[in-house]
Amino acid sequence: MFPPSQGYSLDVEAISGICGSVSIACWVVVFSPQIIENFRRSSAEGLSIEFIIIWLLGDFANIIGAVLQKVLPTMIILAIYYTLADVVLLAQCFYYRGFTLRDPKPEPPTSTSNGNGDSPATERTALLNGNGNGNSSSPHPTPRDADQHRSQSVSSLGERFHTLGEHFSPATPLHPAPKSAEPPRPRPRPLWKTIVFNAVAVLVVVAAGVGGYFLSPASNQQDSVPDPAEQDDILTFSTWGQVFGYLCAVLYLGSRVPQLLLNYRRKSTEGLNALFFLFACIGNLTYVFSIFAFEPVCRGGKHGCKPGEASSIYGRYILVNLSWLLGSLGTLFLDMGVFAQFFMYRKDDEDDRGRRLDDEE
Structure with missing residues (x-):
């Protein structure tokens, strides 16, 4: 039997709990859109591998700091989950790119001319023609032409050995590359469909967090009287916990920089899923709100605080959680920078997709 309906008042503790629950829901699903995006494309070209590696190191520091600082068990479990999800993303990068710790440099636009208005020379034309094309100035080879033929043949043989060696290189992707220069990309959704889909996904996750x-x-437990002893445990400083907490914040902040630089160099955000960063933004924002929404418990009870006692307790509470606040707020602003790049490069990405579709047709 359900209890009789009655008014429900949202106090500070309830607001903190709701924000924390929404944050957990966002962080549970945050990696799924990007993992699915990489799988659909059979490529992880849009994702900075340095971003994932630094983020993974930050998650390791987060686990250690959370354990030493004795935060909620739920946050420790989530930190372990983040680490496992990072490993999945990293495995995808290695699978599609090969075992490399560097992001590939953007390839310059390929030219179909060799500078003289002729078609580019290939291995076959180099062996058959003197200068890489069929318009040789002399029908009979000269000694100089013969030397050029030999040097080009040796160069071609070296390229064959280099290509053979690449198959045994750890930087060679485990996933066979497609025959075309560009990996196959799925047809993009119209803009309105993308907005509706993302909005529905966010609403579902937020509703799940609130319902949870x-x-x-x-x-x-709203009407229960808080125990000051439990608050003392929350306000206890752990030196090593704080060290790893600030290390975690620095790594989280530094992890976004390679992704921002990769997008800037490519002048594109293609290959990134906007929901990946959208859930991260909402998760960080609600996590910050859940920390700020804290009601101090004084020794004399909720309504028996001495002058300045409540503010002193609240200030100490913020100091204990400052590293996690800085990490979340900092990554929130950097993720907004990634969103700005989504809008900046959207037109170029759409033009590139249109040209590729025209070429395929």
């Missing part, structure tokens, strides 16, 4: 809070036992 109201279904949890924490929502039924």
